[in-house]
Amino acid sequence: MEQGKNRACWAVVVAAGRGERFGQPYNKVFHPLNGRSVLMRCLDALEASGAFDGAVLVLSERDLPGYEALCAREGRPALVRAIAQGGATRQESVYNGLALVPAGARIVAIHDAARPFVTAGIIRAVIESAEVYGSGVPGAPVTDTIKLLDGQGMAVETPPRERLCAVQTPQTFQYALIMRAHEQARAARYQSTDDAALYEKYIGKVRIVSMPECADNIKVTTQRDVSAYECPYRTGTGYDAHRLVEGRRLVLCGEEIPYEKGLLGHSDADVAVHALMDALLGAAALGDIGRHFPDSDERYRGISSLLLLDRVRELLCEAGYRPVNVDVTIVAQRPKLKDYMPTMRENIAKRLRLDISCVNVKATTTEGMGFEGEGQGISAQAAALIARKERT
Ligand code: MG
Numbered sequence: 213m214e215q216g217k218n219r220a221c222w223a224v225v226v227a228a229g230r231g232e233r234f235g236q237p238y239n240k241v242f243h244p245l246n247g248r249s250v251l252m253r254c255l256d257a258l259e260a261s262g263a264f265d266g267a268v269l270v271l272s273e274r275d276l277p278g279y280e281a282l283c284a285r286e287g288r289p290a291l292v293r294a295i296a297q298g299g300a301t302r303q304e305s306v307y308n309g310l311a312l313v314p315a316g317a318r319i320v321a322i323h324d325a326a327r328p329f330v331t332a333g334i335i336r337a338v339i340e341s342a343e344v345y346g347s348g349v350p351g352a353p354v355t356d357t358i359k360l361l362d363g364q365g366m367a368v369e370t371p372p373r374e375r376l377c378a379v380q381t382p383q384t385f386q387y388a389l390i391m392r393a394h395e396q397a398r399a400a401r402y403q404s405t406d407d408a409a410l411y412e413k414y415i416g417k418v419r420i421v422s423m424p425e426c427a428d429n430i431k432v433t434t435q436r437d438v439s440a441y442e443c444p445y446r447t448g449t450g451y452d453a454h455r456l457v458e459g460r461r462l463v464l465c466g467e468e469i470p471y472e473k474g475l476l477g478h479s480d481a482d483v484a485v486h487a488l489m490d491a492l493l494g495a496a497a498l499g500d501i502g503r504h505f506p507d508s509d510e511r512y513r514g515i516s517s518l519l520l521l522d523r524v525r526e527l528l529c530e531a532g533y534r535p536v537n538v539d540v541t542i543v544a545q546r547p548k549l550k551d552y553m554p555t556m557r558e559n560i561a562k563r564l565r566l567d568i569s570c571v572n573v574k575a576t577t578t579e580g581m582g583f584e585g586e587g588q589g590i591s592a593q594a595a596a597l598i599a600r601k602e603r604t
Pocket residue numbers: 452453454477481482483486
C-alpha cells in the first residue's frame with residue numbers, strides 16, 4: 213500500500229505469554245514451523261503486507277536470550293524497532309508495547325505473535341477500518357453453538373449463532389484512542405483479555421472486520437495446531453563402502469553370505485545397514501552413524517549392525533519420527549545376492565517394525581568398472597522416508 217508509509221502505522225507484537233498449553237519448555241512462538249519459527253513467520257507476514265513503518269515486540273525478560281539466539285539463526289527482523297518488556301498480564305504487556313510506539317503514529321495494530329498465518333488482506337482491511345471508524349478487529353464466524361453458563365456449569369442462554377463472532381488479532385485502532393483506553397483502564401484497575409474490550413468500555417463501539425481469510429488466522433496454542441501446518445514427511449539418503457578382505461565374514465542386511473572374502477570394518481562391516489542407518493539419521497537431521505557409533509568405541513567391535521539399527525530406530529522415535537519405507541541398493545560384482553534378498557528384507561523390516569512391503573533391497577554390479585567391479589570392495593546406497601509420529 214503506497215499510503216502505508218505516510219500514515220505512520222505501527223504494529224505491537226505480543227509474545228510475552230507463557231504458552232503453557234503448548235507443552236514445551238520454551239516460548240511457543242520460538243517453535244520452528246517447517247523450518248522457520250512461529251514468531252519470525254508472524255513478523256514476515258506483517259512486513260510483507262507493506263503496511264507498517266515499524267513494530268514493537270513485547271517479550272518477557274526470560275525470553276530475551278532465546279530471541280537473540282533466534283535472530284542469530286533466522287536473521288534479525290528489520291521491522292522490529294524496539295523491544296518492550298512483558299508485564300504480569302497481557303493487558304500490561306500491550307500497554308508496555310504501546311508506550312514505545314513513536315508519538316507520531318496514527319494507527320496501531322496489536323497482534324499476537326502466535327498468529328503467524330495473518331494475511332496482507334486482513335491487515336489492509338483492519339487498517340482501513342481503523343482509519344475510517346477508529347477501530348478494526350478481525351472476526352471469524354463461529355461454527356459451534358455457544359452456550360452462556362452459570363457458575364455451576366449449567367447453560368442459561370443460547371445466543372443466536374449468527375450474532376456471534378470469534379475475535380482475533382491484529383486488533384487495530386487509532387493510536388491516540390487505544391492509548392487513552394489503556395490509560396483509563398490502568399487508572400481504574402480494569403482488566404480484560406483483549407484490547408477491543410477496553411476500547412468498547414472507554415471509547416466506543418468496535419468495528420468487526422469479517423472475511424473468509426480469518427478462518428486460517430488461527431492462534432497457535434497446542435502442538436496439534438502446528439502439526440496441522442507442518443509437513444509430516446522427511447527423506448534422507450545414505451552411502452557407505454567397505455573393503456573386501458580375506459579372513460572376514462561377509463554380512464549384508466544382517467545375512468551372512470558364503471564367500472571367500474568379507475568386508476573389513478570395526479563392526480561386522482554390514483555396508484548395506486550402514487547406508488540405511490545414515491539415510492534414517494539423515495532424514496531426521498540427526499547426523500550420521502560415525503557420530504552415534506564411533507569406530508574408536510570398543511563396544512562396537514564386531515557388533516551386528518542390526519543391533520545398531522535398533523538403536524537408530526529408537527533415536528528416531530525419541531526425535532518424534534517413525535520410518536515409513538526404505539530402499540537399499542547394494543553395489544557388488546560378486547557374489548550373487550539374489551537368493552538372499554527375501555531374508556535381507558525380512559531382517560530390515562523386523563528391526564524397523566515395518567511391513568515387508570515397505571522395505572526394498574536390491575543389488576547391482578558395475579559391469580566390472582571401479583572398485584566394486586574389480587572386487588576390491590562393496591558399496592551401498594539407501595533412501596528412507598520418515599514421518600512425524602501422531603501426537604496423542
Ligand atoms: Mg561403514
